[in-house]
Amino acid sequence: MQLLRDLIIEEINKKGKIPFAGFMQMALYHPKYGYYNSDKERVGRFGDFYTSPAVHTIFGELIAKQLEEMWRIMGKVSFTVVEMGAGRGWLCCDIVQCVMQEYPEFYDHFHYIIVEANPYAKEKQRALLMSVGIPDDKVSWHTYTSGGFSFGNIQGCFLSNEFVDALPVHRLKVKKGILKEVYVSYNGDDFYEIEDEVSSELLKRYHENCQIYLKEGQEYEVNLDVAEWLRHVSGKLQKGFLITIDYGDTVNGIHRSADGDGTLRCFYKHTVNKDYYKRLGEQDITADVEFTHLMTMGTLAGLEVTGFAKQSHFLIALGVLDKLNNMNNDVETILKVKNLFHPEGMGDIFKVLIQHKNVGNPSLTGLRPLSSITI
Numbered sequence: 070m071q072l073l074r075d076l077i078i079e080e081i082n083k084k085g086k087i088p089f090a091g092f093m094q095m096a097l098y099h100p101k102y103g104y105y106n107s108d109k110e111r112v113g114r115f116g117d118f119y120t121s122p123a124v125h126t127i128f129g130e131l132i133a134k135q136l137e138e139m140w141r142i143m144g145k146v147s148f149t150v151v152e153m154g155a156g157r158g159w160l161c162c163d164i165v166q167c168v169m170q171e172y173p174e175f176y177d178h179f180h181y182i183i184v185e186a187n188p189y190a191k192e193k194q195r196a197l198l199m200s201v202g203i204p205d206d207k208v209s210w211h212t213y214t215s216g217g218f219s220f221g222n223i224q225g226c227f228l229s230n231e232f233v234d235a236l237p238v239h240r241l242k243v244k245k246g247i248l249k250e251v252y253v254s255y256n257g258d259d260f261y262e263i264e265d266e267v268s269s270e271l272l273k274r275y276h277e278n279c280q281i282y283l284k285e286g287q288e289y290e291v292n293l294d295v296a297e298w299l300r301h302v303s304g305k306l307q308k309g310f311l312i313t314i315d316y317g318d319t320v321n322g323i324h325r326s327a328d329g330d331g332t333l334r335c336f337y338k339h340t341v342n343k344d345y346y347k348r349l350g351e352q353d354i355t356a357d358v359e360f361t362h363l364m365t366m367g368t369l370a371g372l373e374v375t376g377f378a379k380q381s382h383f384l385i386a387l388g389v390l391d392k393l394n395n396m397n398n399d400v401e402t403i404l405k406v407k408n409l410f411h412p413e414g415m416g417d418i419f420k421v422l423i424q425h426k427n428v429g430n431p432s433l434t435g436l437r438p439l440s441s442i443t444i
């Protein structure tokens with residue numbers, strides 16, 4: 070998109086160069102032309118990628134089951150779910166409908182907040198919820214900006230699916246033993262990358278906090294915004310949980326290619342590319358989530374680690390196999406749902422991190438050992 074390109078060039082011309090994270094912030098979140106602020110379909114068949122809520126309602130139904138257990142563990146208090154970046158609103162719709170139908174007592178104590186920046190997405194979410202008869206007062210919309218959340222303290226659970234991977238990342242590299250950051254500049258024709266001094270103290274301290282050994286020449290993406298977000302989440306969460314679902318792994322589990330490339334990539338119409346400077350505002354840019362960083366930063370912010378599991382583990386522990394058994398050989402649906410937990414589908418690459426605050430030492434069904442399951 071030419072207008073977005075011009076605005077990024079203007080920004081670079083003012084400063085000489087900008088950290089890659091600044092470029093990614095503009096490409097994805099420019100208020101008018103950013104990829105995530107448009108009215109175009111991003112998720113699903115006509116978008117650029119699929120997400121689990123787009124695959125089947127079972128995903129939301131199993132999360133609803135986990136939320137209901139959290140509510141009981143917390144003593145059946147008023148319970149607010151806060152979902153970050155709800156896309157088309159499928160996950161919210163499936164969770165609220167399931168709670169309404171299967172857990173009436175929980176439903177009476179339950180409220181859902183969608184945190185959404187995109188005004189078009191908000192309208193689509195509202196229309197979807199209205200179309201299935203979810204009462205107006207069960208769901209409300211709020212925002213999250215650098216100043217924090219637009220609602221007060223809550224008890225309940227913060228929830229996100231593929232929110233963290235969509236936050237801008239800084240790109241770090243060690244060159245001849247010295248830590249460098251990747252910046253973006255412009256030569257009059259094209260964008261180009263420069264490696265220079267790291268742009269902030271926080272970045273310098275990142276690998277110390279996460280206790281990682283940066284290999285010579287290897288690129289690492291660092292998501293600084295996630296630490297800030299965790300501080301805001303913990304600030305609002307009086308008591309409860311945080312469920313973060315995304316692709317990625319622990320710092321040692323993330324697969325990094327032998328040629329030194331990081332995990333950064335773009336999605337455009339269901340294909341993957343590394344042309345970060347093309348199709349500006351028209352393609353997604355994303356990096357694997359480094360969950361060790363979320364655990365470390367969460368702990369510093371007052372969020373204890375409840376557990377970490379593959380999405381396959383989480384869904385199987387919550388009973389996805391029983392649900393499949395009850396599907397009367399509806400092969401098409403069974404194959405769709407299998408994709409959610411199959412290792413070559415979304416089962417292994419997606420992970421679930423659960424953190425908690427002021428709820429003792431909770432034991433959750435979604436994290437129980439799979440050896441305890443009988444089918």
Ligand SMILES: C[S@@+](CC[C@H](N)C(=O)[O-])C[C@H]1O[C@@H](n2cnc3c(N)ncnc32)[C@H](O)[C@@H]1O
Pocket residue numbers: 105112120121122123153154155156157184185186187190212213214229230231232235
């Ligand atoms: C990859 S999409 C995931 C959509 C949805 N959760 C799903 O699973 O289909 C990432 C979402 O995070 C949202 N997001 C990023 N920053 C945000 C912010 N500050 N406030 C609200 N949403 C945000 C984006 O707008 C986008 O909708």
